[in-house]
Amino acid sequence: xxxxxxxxxxxxxxxxxxxxxxxxxxxGRATWLAATAITVLxxxxxxxxxxxxxxRIMAVPLFWLLFGVVVIILIVIGVMRWSDEA
Amino acid sequence: xxxxxxxxxxxxxxxxxxxxxxxxxxxxxxxxxxxYYIGGRDIGGMVAGLSYAATTYSAFMLVVLTxxxxxxxxxxxxxxxxxxxxxxxxxxxxxxxxxxxxxWGFISPAxxxxxxxxxxxxxxxxxxxxxxxxxxxxTTQMAGIGLLLSGVTGGRISIFQAVATGAALAMxxxxxxxxxxxxxxxxxxxxxxxxSGLLAVGFAVAALGGPAEFLGTLKTDHAxxxxxxGPSLWSLPTFIALSLPWFFFTLSNPQVSQRLFxxxxxxxxxxxxxxxxxxxFTFTLVAVIWGLAALQLAPDISNTSMATPALxxxxxxxxxxxxxxxxxxxxxxxxxxxxxxxTVGAMIARDVVPSMxxxxxxxxxxxxxxxxxxxxxxxxxxxxxxxxxVDQLAALSAAGLLVSVPPIVGAFFWRRGTATGAMAAIxxxxxxxxxxxxxxxxxxxxxxxxxxxxxxSVVLFIAVSLFTKPRAKALDFQSEIADQLTYHRxx
Numbered sequence: 001x002x003x004x005x006x007x008x009x010x011x012x013x014x015x016x017x018x019x020x021x022x023x024x025x026x027x028g029r030a031t032w033l034a035a036t037a038i039t040v041l042x043x044x045x046x047x048x049x050x051x052x053x054x055x056r057i058m059a060v061p062l063f064w065l066l067f068g069v070v071v072i073i074l075i076v077i078g079v080m081r082w083s084d085e086a
Numbered sequence: 087x088x089x090x091x092x093x094x095x096x097x098x099x100x101x102x103x104x105x106x107x108x109x110x111x112x113x114x115x116x117x118x119x120x121x122y123y124i125g126g127r128d129i130g131g132m133v134a135g136l137s138y139a140a141t142t143y144s145a146f147m148l149v150v151l152t153x154x155x156x157x158x159x160x161x162x163x164x165x166x167x168x169x170x171x172x173x174x175x176x177x178x179x180x181x182x183x184x185x186x187x188x189x190w191g192f193i194s195p196a197x198x199x200x201x202x203x204x205x206x207x208x209x210x211x212x213x214x215x216x217x218x219x220x221x222x223x224x225t226t227q228m229a230g231i232g233l234l235l236s237g238v239t240g241g242r243i244s245i246f247q248a249v250a251t252g253a254a255l256a257m258x259x260x261x262x263x264x265x266x267x268x269x270x271x272x273x274x275x276x277x278x279x280x281x282s283g284l285l286a287v288g289f290a291v292a293a294l295g296g297p298a299e300f301l302g303t304l305k306t307d308h309a310x311x312x313x314x315x316g317p318s319l320w321s322l323p324t325f326i327a328l329s330l331p332w333f334f335f336t337l338s339n340p341q342v343s344q345r346l347f348x349x350x351x352x353x354x355x356x357x358x359x360x361x362x363x364x365x366x367f368t369f370t371l372v373a374v375i376w377g378l379a380a381l382q383l384a385p386d387i388s389n390t391s392m393a394t395p396a397l398x399x400x401x402x403x404x405x406x407x408x409x410x411x412x413x414x415x416x417x418x419x420x421x422x423x424x425x426x427x428x429t430v431g432a433m434i435a436r437d438v439v440p441s442m443x444x445x446x447x448x449x450x451x452x453x454x455x456x457x458x459x460x461x462x463x464x465x466x467x468x469x470x471x472x473x474x475x476v477d478q479l480a481a482l483s484a485a486g487l488l489v490s491v492p493p494i495v496g497a498f499f500w501r502r503g504t505a506t507g508a509m510a511a512i513x514x515x516x517x518x519x520x521x522x523x524x525x526x527x528x529x530x531x532x533x534x535x536x537x538x539x540x541x542x543s544v545v546l547f548i549a550v551s552l553f554t555k556p557r558a559k560a561l562d563f564q565s566e567i568a569d570q571l572t573y574h575r576x577x
Binding site: 022025028029032033036039040043044047048051052054057058059060061064067068071072074075076078079080081082083084 | 163171178181305351572574577
């Protein structure tokens, strides 16, 4: 495993990180982006597709409420992993 | 109808409260341009989050969105939640904006994009196009204030008086201490918006017999309003036409993206996003429920932008709640307006005026202040002239501002993007927006508008970039901040 020190990061305190960290981040970002894209597309496609003729009157409002909650969860996942150290 | 004297009294208290906050903000300003326009990059998460929320959630919510709900039903909730989902862009872009802003000292998003592509012309084009499309959005805030105060008093407060009041407050808070006074008053105003909205909806639903009765009546009498496309308005093309540009609002609107420069650190950035989310989700529900309540309590309104004034003057909401909500809506409008005015001021001072970078801080602040006055007066004038087209103006600005998205995304993710490509995307996209909306009269409810504007902008950016070369002085954001992103574990 190749190790290197962060260059030119005055607030990094000279901490050491691994290149593999970048690979993991790329994979994590791709997964998160895919999940977010699917969610946003579903936010349009499901109400206007599956639920247009639904017999349940509250189907569309409830779906969009669920959609909002899923968006919140996705964003929380994205920001809670940030390292605050400066 | 509400007595005008009562409204003036409440607005006076509101103005005095804001005055105290703004004066306190002045004392902490150091006098530099960076301090005036972005609070010295030292704003904490809660204030930044509430300020962001107050800026992004404007009078549009409780005037226009409630009207769209009244007219078309639950599709308004979906539209606003697609916009809300656009906050997910912050996960990717907030760390990047903040890191490059800190690294190179950027104050405006246009300045950042210009530096990235190594072209002051790109910064200038982005600033000018942003200003052109933001002014209609400012106008809607003023129009919202006019409709509200005139509506709830039956015209005894004239639209002119209402607009003049909003203009005076917005101008004063932006001029006094710049970002600090704007952010602090925004934060206070967001609390007023939030609590007043919740209270008003609570009383409206209670007047309808409680949540169960409210929903029951809705299902029985207005079942169509709970589905899509609903009674009218929310066909799939219309939904996409409105939602697509608003999804990118976080990036396309400089008064919002500039908030990413003001943060103290990553902790503040995370807290800001969490505050905006909590506020945004709740406030969206408040606005939509308010519109559905208006449908039952004030039926048969022909101009749906008047749904809120009609509900407020229907007599079912206690007067003190009505007054509180009026201040809440006034807050929503003013907080958006003063933020836009400040951002436009920064862009003029830093990006548009030739060689302003060599001017002193005092000169940059002075020129920004002049611009703030001009922007507010301009918005006031058009609000007085065209108050009836509130919906169209707000949505057109969102579609027009889409042109800055490809250069922003390219700045962080495509090294091959060039200054000429960015310039073509901004100018070409803006031209298409104006040509379609103004000359061909394509409605903002027609998806041809955002797809043409966004599509043209993307195609021009990519195609022209591939045929031209990046400038030697262009910055490489990707390489420069790659390690910092990894260090902070940001995607």
